[in-house]
Amino acid sequence: MTHKVEIENKLFFLHPLGGLFWEEKSLLLISDVHLGKVSHFRKFGAAVPRKAIHKNFLLLDKIVSDFQPFQICFLGDLFHSSLNKEWELFENWVGKTPSEILLVAGNHDIIAPEKFEKLKISIFPELIIDSFLLTHHPEEREGYFTFCGHIHPSIKLKGFGRERIKLPCFFKSKNQMILPAFGQFTGTHSLDPEDSDEVFTIVEDSIIKV
Incomplete structure (x- = not known):
């Protein structure tokens, strides 16, 4: 179940998978997918x-x-490191996805830009759309509201007794x-x-403001 929020008089929807949808622009923001990380760790015996x-x-x-x-x-760290077998899966995914794809480069995005260009994916150090700044690293810039990633944010909540839970x-x-x-x-x-501050936690298939 999505959760509706209004920011700078614009309507956005928070999705429990971790993405954010800007309805007016039909723009989906996703951060820190880290494709290739599983293959990277398996390569080294994990x-x-x-x-x-x-x-x-x-x-x-x-x-x-x-x-x-x-x-x-994608707000950075689309891929975790250098090319591996997951790039082919990504190529297939891009080929069947009708949306235009943009990448705001993050610190993990070290794959050659030419590889993305062949897939018609544009890469930017940052993007400004109306009064919104899209970056990978958190940054507060005068005159803009920033959407970013990098931190992988979560919050610790108290449960029953001494129980503690950590939720993205x-x-x-x-x-x-x-x-x-x-x-x-x-x-x-x-x-x-x-x-x-406002915190919107992901709890299974729901977004809950705490």
Whole structure:
């Protein structure tokens, strides 16, 4: 179930898979997929199931189907490292996805730009659309509201007794929203919200504001 938020008088939908959809622009924002990470770890002996390689692509299919966006913008760290077998899967996914694809490069995006250009994917250091700044690293810039990633935000909540749970989240401050990592093999970093911050946690198939 998506969660509707209004930012700068524009309507956005938060998806429990971790993406954000800007309805007016038909633009889907996704951050930190880290494709290739499973293959990278398997190469060095990590006991990661092979079927995990396909999980991210199934989830990408799901969120694209839910919104059917005109454009998809990846906010950095689309790939975890250098080329591996998952690039072919990515090529196949791009070929069957009708949306225009953009990439705001992150610190992990080290694959040669020419490889993306062959797939008609445009790469940018950052993007500005109306009053919104799209970056990989968090950055608060005067006059803009920023959408970014990189942090893989999560929040720790108290459960019953001494129980503690850590949930991925969309982390919104006055002029910035940090998207959760979309990738399924990425880990998270706990953030401590200030009173003025807004936190939207991902709980199974729902978004819950805490």
